[in-house]
Amino acid sequence: MVFLGARVSCEVGGHPQGVPRDQHTHWGTNMNITKVTLRPVAMNKVVAIASIVIDDCFVVHDLRVVNGDKGLFVAMPSRKLPNGEFRDICHPISTDARNDIQDAVLQQFADDGGVDAFMAAAAAGEPHVEQIAEA
Secondary structure (H helix, E strand, C coil), X not given: XXXXXXXXXXXXXXXXXXXCHHHCCCXXXXXXXXXXXXXXXEECCEEEEEEEEECCCEEEEXXXXXXXXXXXXXXXCEEECCCXXXXXXXXXXXXXXXXXXXXXHHHHHHHCXXXXXXXXXXXXXXXXXXXXXXX
């Protein structure tokens, strides 16, 4: 397997796939959330819909900011299967990557006013709030 200058963060047994330990110095997530866009919504416990841009080159839409019983969290985009179950369309592989995404989205959510501001915006029918969060 040949890697042509690509940053590798997939790990198998503690090593990025196909890359010997002595050829890699970074062990963990190697991505930057370079943009977070938030849109207020009023759907049960969902208070915002987010889109993120990773490394200025890949976008993930329809993450949900959920005001759950234990506080705010970010749910990955999902679709409903014919049997009624939901399955993530995409999701982070590692806990570190999940934490990086959640931290970036929730930080921007807080910077934009938090739960009260988004609930008020959703009730007023405001289209969206857009901010750039550079990591």
